[in-house]
Amino acid sequence: MTLEITTARPEAALLDLPWSTPLEEWPESYLAALPRGISRHVVRFVRLGPRVLAVKEIKDDIADREYAMLRNLRRLDVPSVEPFGVVHGRTTSDGEPLDACLITKHLQFSLPYRALYSQNLRPDTAVRLMDALALLLVRLHLEGFWWGDVSLSNTLFRRDAGAFAAYLVDAETGELHARLSDGQREHDLDIARINIAGELMDLAAGGFLEEHADPFEVSASIIERYHTLWDALTGTERFESGDRWRVDERIRRLNELGFDVDELSITTDIGGTEIVITPKVVDAGHHSRRLLRLTGLDVGENQARRLLNDLDAYTAATDRQGEDEEIVAHDWLTRVYEPITRAVPRELTSRLEPAEVFHEVLEHRWYMSERAGHDTPIEEALRDYVSTVLPAKPEEKAVLGVDTEEMPVISMFD
Amino acid sequence: MATVTFDNATRQYPGNPVPSVDKLNIEIADGEFLVLVGPSGCGKSTSLRMLAGLEEVNGGRILIGDRDVTNLSPKDRDVAMVFQNYALYPHMTVADNMGFALKIAGVDKGEIRKRVEEAAKILDLTPYLDRKPKALSGGQRQRVAMGRAIVRSPQVFLMDEPLSNLDAKLRVQTRTQIASLQRRLGVTTVYVTHDQVEAMTMGDRVAVLKDGILQQCDSPRRMYDHPANVFVAGFIGSPAMNLMDVPVTEGGVDLHGHTVPIAREDLAGVGNHVTLGVRPEDLDLSSDASGIPVTVDVVEELGADAYIYGTADAKLLEATGENAGAVPFIARVDGRRPPEKGEKIYLKPKTGHVHVFNADSGLRVGD
Structure with missing residues (x-):
């Protein structure tokens, strides 16, 4: 059989990887990190030029399916890992056929939940993870994607201005439909709740879970969070025709949740006394899109919210409310944002993403000011942050390891 | 429960x-x-x-x-x-x-x-x-x-x-x-x-x-x-059942001069043609030159048995399901004396082991 590589970015170096060796036996020289255990499928991280890639060995048809699915999800703009390619036709030097390999790009600055739990955590980490996962699930469901295996280990988390943003990592069981039925959504939630409870109970049994966090309460909370968000995004609202301000109010609420309304259906009853509105198409990324348009910065939704707030503060402080927004934004970028993010010494740049550093410096200034009882200049806060806070943080640019602690269930036998 | x-x-x-x-x-x-x-x-x-x-x-x-x-x-x-x-x-x-x-x-x-x-x-x-x-x-x-x-x-x-x-x-x-x-x-x-x-x-x-x-x-x-x-006939069974279009004659259906007997009442109203199905294991090598003429393309020896895959002088139907597309004529023969590749053989269905289907509706005829 001949080796067949499907990829959107042909890179000759791909051919140099040892495809005729079972993934489990790849020499260390190729690996970007050593495997820390075992997972359901064999997964390894390899370095290819400037990139780190995740390679997963699975059956040929499943590899193709997942590759296509991940491409679809990227096209739909849902946060997920980026597929890089599929390798078919692998054989050992003896001619024994090997399973295909699905290759995805490692998501920089992302953290597996087990890595998060091995750090010192803020007490509400579990809650913030549920918020992130509920939002991801709502976004997937809005696009008609049924996940089938919702869990913390199939998700990666990125810091997002004090919150987390969740990314789908494993689409093996997923299906894309035109629209999901309520039963399908409920089923995903049920799977989520059971898997998350299991994962948190396991953390608790291993002594990693914060003491007051109850795995059942936390895992059940995803359902409530999901429903609250789903209803806010899709629910129908009725009001008297005199209360038209409520249309704007609804849009404002959706914006605050981070969504743009692309289509809103407005109907009146026959007498025209009652108005009914239902959002038809909503699009996540309200703040990050606005920030991207104004400054070219591509950051997380909460980071964007934070940066836009700071931009507003800058506009007010410099008394330029009447000016063209883009020009003010450009000045803010070069005078405020970039000096801060560029002040991070090179050896510390792999600790946190620039936008997260900016957010933390603002937080740090707030705490310093509170302690001092007066305003601290941003330069001073920055100096203090870079010399005392940032060096104590772990490297997070390339925390590798899918959930390597879980046991294979199906793939190993007596 | x-x-x-x-x-x-x-x-x-x-x-x-x-x-x-x-x-x-x-x-x-x-x-x-x-x-x-x-x-x-x-x-x-x-x-x-x-x-x-x-x-x-x-x-x-x-x-x-x-x-x-x-x-x-x-x-x-x-x-x-x-x-x-x-x-x-x-x-x-x-x-x-x-x-x-x-x-x-x-x-x-x-x-x-x-x-x-x-x-x-x-x-x-x-x-x-x-x-x-x-x-x-x-x-x-x-x-x-x-x-x-x-x-x-x-x-x-x-x-x-x-x-x-x-x-x-x-x-x-x-x-x-x-x-x-x-x-x-x-x-x-x-x-x-x-x-x-x-x-x-x-x-x-x-x-x-x-x-x-x-x-x-x-x-x-x-x-x-x-x-x-x-459909079911072609889908169930591996290797697949041989399905062919055959003319109806007096007292049965005709396979190159060999009459496969079918009950008269079953053939009432089916028209001139039916679809005949025979599983590979339900075929016998014919000693005379009657039955379905098949030229052997591949012989798959499995020890006790051998499967032959050949080209038949018959109107074979497209197979379905996982057998789709492949329409060689398949027969199981004695593994000790299989015919050779390229040989021309004649095959007859074992008595009572044929399946008859209406050529139009595809439905089974008789029991």
Whole structure:
């Protein structure tokens, strides 16, 4: 059989990887990190030029399916890992056929939940993870994607201005439909709740879970969070025709949740006394899109919210409310944002993403000011942050390891 | 435990001119293992999901026992989707791995322990209950995962291609495990697969679907010996049944001068032609030059038997399902004296081992 590589970015170096060796036996020289255990499928991280890639060995048809699915999800703009390619036709030097390999790009600055739990955590980490996962699930469901295996280990988390943003990592069981039925959504939630409870109970049994966090309460909370968000995004609202301000109010609420309304259906009853509105198409990324348009910065939704707030503060402080927004934004970028993010010494740049550093410096200034009882200049806060806070943080640019602690269930036998 | 009834159950997707599942009628007995099988897009998974509550039912009803569940949410149906992606948690004991989902459901501790112990007994896991999964062999881990579904003691197990992840060898092992486990538990089970061998080896009964329509629902034996139509005839069996268009003559059908006798009343009203089906093992080498002339292309020697794949001087029908496209004429012959490649042989069906189908409707003629 001949080796067949499907990829959107042909890179000759791909051919140099040892495809005729079972993934489990790849020499260390190729690996970007050593495997820390075992997972359901064999997964390894390899370095290819400037990139780190995740390679997963699975059956040929499943590899193709997942590759296509991940491409679809990227096209739909849902946060997920980026597929890089599929390798078919692998054989050992003896001619024994090997399973295909699905290759995805490692998501920089992302953290597996087990890595998060091995750090010192803020007490509400579990809650913030549920918020992130509920939002991801709502976004997937809005696009008609049924996940089938919702869990913390199939998700990666990125810091997002004090919150987390969740990314789908494993689409093996997923299906894309035109629209999901309520039963399908409920089923995903049920799977989520059971898997998350299991994962948190396991953390608790291993002594990693914060003491007051109850795995059942936390895992059940995803359902409530999901429903609250789903209803806010899709629910129908009725009001008297005199209360038209409520249309704007609804849009404002959706914006605050981070969504743009692309289509809103407005109907009146026959007498025209009652108005009914239902959002038809909503699009996540309200703040990050606005920030991207104004400054070219591509950051997380909460980071964007934070940066836009700071931009507003800058506009007010410099008394330029009447000016063209883009020009003010450009000045803010070069005078405020970039000096801060560029002040991070090179050896510390792999600790946190620039936008997260900016957010933390603002937080740090707030705490310093509170302690001092007066305003601290941003330069001073920055100096203090870079010399005392940032060096104590772990490297997070390339925390590798899918959930390597879980046991294979199906793939190993007596 | 419960029966399951599909009563004219129909699923039509919006914007789709034809239903994906069209008036499905199946009654599944309490404790029965029913396999839904068919080619991709036949509606088998959709049918299973209608039962699970994951697909809306646009027409008809679905009953579990006497209870109409058509409009119930998945979690109110008391069914368990047994699912290939169960993970085991390394820091938890085997007992906790099996029972934790019951804790979520609010089942009290004593009851959980009781159910876990019962399941462990069935799965031969009793000595391991207080150990961590790491201490188990691969096969035992697999059984712990099954235990997670068993302790829920649902009325119905649902399995959608649970083996699709596995390589060929593991498929066979796990297939056997699931089938024997189901028999020990006696829980009504609906199982979906595209693999007819899997269907035939696992199911008490097999339901073959095509284009959303149930073709036949029977025991594997009956399905094999009495396929209800040409589709089922071609789909079930490996290698596939030979299907050919043959002329009707006085007292039977004609195969190059050899008359295969068919009861006169069966041939009434079928027209001049019928579709004749003969399984590869139901053919004899003819000593004279009568029967179907076949030029041997490939001989596959399996020891006791040999399969010959050849080109027949007959109007062969396209095969279906996983056999699709390949339409050589296939015959099983004595492995000690197989014909040689390139040889021309004549084959006759064994008496009573032919299947006759109406050439227009494709339906079986006679018994």
